Every structure is written in structure tokens, then in C-alpha cells.
Amino acid sequence: MTRDKLFALIQYPLPHHLISRLVGQLAECRIPWLKHLFIQAFIRHFKVDMDQALEPDPKAYACFNDFFTRKLKANARPIGEGLVSPADGTLSQYGRTYHGTLIQAKGQAYSITSLLGGDMYRAAPFRQGSFATIYLSPRDYHRVHMPLTGTLKEMVYVPGRIFSVNQATANHVPGLFARNERLVCIFDTEHGPMAMVLVGAMIVAAIETVWAGQITPLSGQVQRIRFDAPITLEKGAEMGRFKLGSTVVLCFGREVEFEDITMDSMVSMGQCLGELPAMQRVGGATSSAG
Template structure:
């Protein structure tokens, strides 16, 4: 048995939510010396470039979470042309959705319906569309932005486990992104329906959106919120953030030719928010 498989299997009995909430409490601690020690250790461990941040002094942030979700300077992530990458991280999978199923990792697929919380009607829009998955590691910028302009129509909270979402678990935990707690955000765009799924993970304290503030954790049932008044977010605008790292899965009803992406490599491709993923629009 490989170390990666053992790591994945050992996560099944762990009390995911309890551990994550305890970490969340620590991340909101306002005891100055403790918070500063955690932040400085994190910067050193993950080689965080504070020169990109609006506030470069790590001691100014009131909590670890405030540091972790720090804003960047306006010129730190210039927006390129075409369809944008929504976040810093690793582009692990991308391409066509085949008969309503997405690729999680080599040998593993999962359904759009499961990802969206068991909504076959919504899932039918994406049956033969396109998708891309971005994994945010602890060192990355943790705000999520819009790949193109969209109007929010519905937000769905889907309860679930909180497995880690690193390479080991994506390879060995079937249906990982459709098993973890997640926030599903449906948008109408000029290129057709688009959904942004913010996937929770081990020790992710919470997920926030710009329109609702902190959303997770919620109850143990699926909760849907419809938006009668239009909430339109421009291409490149912030739409949400993670308090500790996780994954974004975005899907498009129409097909996208990810022609701006280099050929796949083992371990995925490092990307940055604002980077071009596709030069053209989604097409029927």
C-alpha cells in the first residue's frame, strides 16, 4: 500500500467537522502574541510573498483568518483576455463533461448531479458542457473571482464530509468533490449557464461569499436560496473566499476550448487568478 493511499484511508474515521471547527476557533483567535506566532510560522513555512498584499505587515491583521484571506494589491493579478482562471492554485483537471460526468482524477469520475446536490434538472444543463477544477493549497491567495460576468440566480448549500482535497485523496476517495461539504453558486452568463462550486475540505473553517458573508457551516440538510433581485458580478470580480485551502469546480453548459492551457502534466498546472484559460467564448 502506498503512503498516499494510506493517507486517504486514514481520513475516513477522523471527525472531520469537529477538527475543522476547532481549527476555525484557533484561526479566529485575537490573542496578539498567539495570532502573530501562527501567522509568522505560516509565512515562513509556505514562503508567502507579503509584498503582494495590500497590507504587508503581518502583525496588523486582527486574526489568522484575516491574514489568510488578505486582499492583494490592484496590480498583483492583472486580468488577461478571454475566460479567466478564478483562483490561484493548481489546475488539476479540465475539459469536456461526458454524458453528465466529470473527471476527478485518473480512473475516477463523478456526476454533475451529485456535485450539485442531487439536482438532475440543473445537472441536465451541463450534460455535455465543459469543466475545470482548481485546487488551492495553503500558500495560495484564497479569494475566488469570476471567470466571466454572471448574474447569480441560486445558491445551494450541500452538507457533506470534509476530506482533504489534495492529490492523494482525489486519487483514492471516490466522488470526493460530491461528498464534501460545498457551496453551489448558479449564474446566468452571456455564454449560457455557469456554476461555481466551492468545495470545503479538512480544516477549512468556513466559506464566504460577497453577497451573503459567511455561509458554511450550516445544518445537515441541503439549503437553497433563490435570488429574485439580480446580483451581477463582473468578470474578474471577487465572488467568495475560503478560510483555509480548498477547491473550486466550475462548469459551463456550453463547450469551452481550453486552448490557453498547456498540455497536462502529472500533478496539474500551476495557475493564477486572472490568467487566461480559454481565448474564445463557450459555444453550443
């Protein structure tokens, strides 16, 4: 048995939510000497680059969570053309969605319906589209931004386990991203529907959005919220953040012309991932531009 498989297997019996709550309490600790120790140890271990942070002094943060969700200096992440990465991280998988199936890792696939909360009508527009998965490592910038300008239509909280989401676990836990607790945000864009799925993970204390604040953890039931009053976020604008950990899965209802980026390459928030043709209204029907 490989080390990666053993790492994945030992997570099954662990009390995921209890561990995450305990770590979350430590991450909110405001005792100066303790939070300084925690932050400094984290910076050393993960080689975090503080030069790009708006506040580069680790001691200036009130708690670990404030440090972890730190802002960056203006223009630290230029916004590129086309579809851009919503976060710093590793582009672990991307490509077409065939018959509602996404690729998690080599030899591992899962369904768009399960990822988006089990509603086949919500998943239907994305069954023959495209997807991209970005894994945020502990050292990365953990605010999530809009890859396109979009208007929020629906938010769905989906309860679940919170396995680690690193590559070792993705290789060995079937349907990982559809098992873990997650927040599904459905947007309308000029390129058609877009789903941004913020996936929770081991020791992720919470997921926040700019329009609703902290979302997880909630109850053990799927919770669906629709937005009649428009909430429109511009491309490159912050839409949420992770308090520790995790992964963003982007889903589109149309084919993305992805850049030639090697799988498992590092990407930066704002980096161009590809192009999507715009939608046009022709005689009351929707068609592609170009």
C-alpha cells in the first residue's frame, strides 16, 4: 500500500467536523504570544511570501484567521484577458464535461449533479460544458475572486464530510469534491451559466462570501437560497474566502477554449485560463457570438 493511499484511508474514521472546530477556535485565538507563535511557525513551515501582503508584518494581525485571509497589495494580481483563475493554487484538472461527468484525478470521475447538490435541474445546463479545478495549498492567497463578471442567482449549501483535498486524497477517495461540505454559487454571465463551488476540507473552519458573510458550517441539510434582487460582481472582484484550506471547482455550460496549461501547474489569481464565446440574443433565442 502506498503512503498516499494510507493517508487517504486513515481519514475515513476521523471526526472531521470536530477537528475542524477545534482548529477553528485556535485560529481565532487573540492571545498575543500564542497567535504570534502559530503564525510564525506557519510562515516558516510553508515558506509564505509576505512581501506581497498589504500588511507584511505578521505581528500586526489580530489572529491567525486574519493573517490567513490577508489582503494583497494593489496590483499584486493583475487581471488578465478572458476567463481568469479565481484563486492562487494548482490547476489540478480542467477540460470538457461529458454527459455530466467531471474528472477528479487520473482514474477518478464524479458527476456534476452530485457536485451541485443532487438537483438534476440545477446541473442540467452544465452537463455538456467545461470545468476547471483549482487546489489552494496552505501557503497560497486564500481569497476567491470572480473569473468573469456575473450576477448571482442561487446559493446552495451542501453538507458533507471534510476530507483533505490535496492530490493524495483526490487520487484515492472516490467523488471527493461531491462528498465534502461545499458552497455552490450559480451565476449568470454573458457567456451563459457559471457555477463556482467552494469545497470545504479538513481543518477548514469556515467559508465566507462577500454578500452573506460566514456560510459554513451550517445544519446537516441542503439549504438553497435564491436571489431576486441582483447581486452583480465584476470580473476580478472578491467573492469569498476560505478560513484554511481548500478547492474551487468552476463549471460552465459551454466549451471553454483553455490555454495550453500543464495539469498540476501553479496558477495565480487573475491569470488567463482560456476564452469563452459571448452569448447573443437573436430573435428571442440565445446563440453564440462569433
